[in-house]
Amino acid sequence: MxxxxxxxxxxxxxxxxxxxxxxxxxxxxxxxxxxxxxxxxxxxxxxxxxxxxxxxxxxxxxxxxxxxxxxxxxxxxxxxxxxxxATSDSGDVRLGAIPSITHEFLPRLLQHHAEQHPQVGVEVRTIHQDQMTQALLTRSVDFCLGFYKHPHPQIASDLLVSGRLYLAVATSVWARAPRAASPGARLAQVPVIRLVGDDPMRQAIDDIAHRLGSPAGPGIQVQTSRLALELVRRGMGWTVVDFLTAKGLDPAQMVAQELHELAPMSLYSYHARAFPPGLQATRMLGMLPALLHEALQPNPKATRR
The missing domain is CATH 1.10.10.10 (Winged helix-like DNA-binding domain superfamily/Winged helix DNA-binding domain)
Known part of the structure; x- marks a missing residue:
């Protein structure tokens, strides 16, 4: 054939x-x-x-x-x-990213890329970590963005940036919480919004909940950090978020406490070792360091609590 x-x-x-x-x-x-x-x-x-x-x-x-x-x-x-x-001014890029990156950082990248390369088409897929291997190995996407080094031997992981994890809670809940020696201890009696599946935040949330002695019981478990954060915003509990998400929180509604007791987490780009990113994908990847540095600059509107 x-x-x-x-x-x-x-x-x-x-x-x-x-x-x-x-x-x-x-x-x-x-x-x-x-x-x-x-x-x-x-x-x-x-x-x-x-x-x-x-x-x-x-x-x-x-x-x-x-x-x-x-x-x-x-x-x-x-x-x-x-x-x-055939031409440096046209082509297409297909990328996949976990939900928290898609919502919090990717719009900045897409806007900058569209301004620099308006003739290049871009296809974005919001996928979870466990879906990335198949997407990359079948060439459904050119590259992916996610937290932590990818474990698959045929997937290359390139470190982009590292940052701390944050405990996120509604300002109203934080204000009512009793004062304590450590910020986390103030929330010992506040419910935790947990994650299911293989979300990178799951283990971090479970670790902090164990340290705080959070209330036992079934509680609420959701699949995405985005939904967990919305429940937190409504005053239903606390959760753990990555450094990019924490930087985007409205300080008037949410408090983000840096978790020094947890190891930093890293943002990586992934690609199949057998299929390195093409010209247009490489150009987009080249934009990431500067945009991430810009995104992680201190928020002048944020206030200490």
């Missing part, structure tokens, strides 16, 4: 229809039909069962689809890279 046959095969798999596959490939339906028939003749078995409802893959085609999908994605990535190299 050559590359053209592979393209036709994948197009028919995706659409289940000769005419739709033809539109996808910008060729005629008869060309698609001939390509499929020629491929079947070469292979010695049918790839699709024909019916009035459309085309359905045979068991043999399903096996081929499993093996060929990765090759097809690599071919698509090669085409994108070739387009990116």
């Amino acid at each position: 050559n590359l053209r046959q592979l393209e036709v095969f994948q197009a028919v798999l995706q659409t289940g229809n000769m005419s739709a596959a033809a539109r996808l490939l910008c060729i005629t339906p008869s060309a698609v039909s001939k390509a499929v028939a020629h491929t079947e003749l070469q292979l010695g078995y049918r790839l699709f069962n024909r019916s009035p409802a459309g085309l359905t893959p045979t068991p043999e085609a399903q096996v081929l689809a499993t093996e060929s999908t990765g090759i097809y994605r690599q071919l698509d990535a090669l085409k994108r890279t070739a387009r990116n190299l």
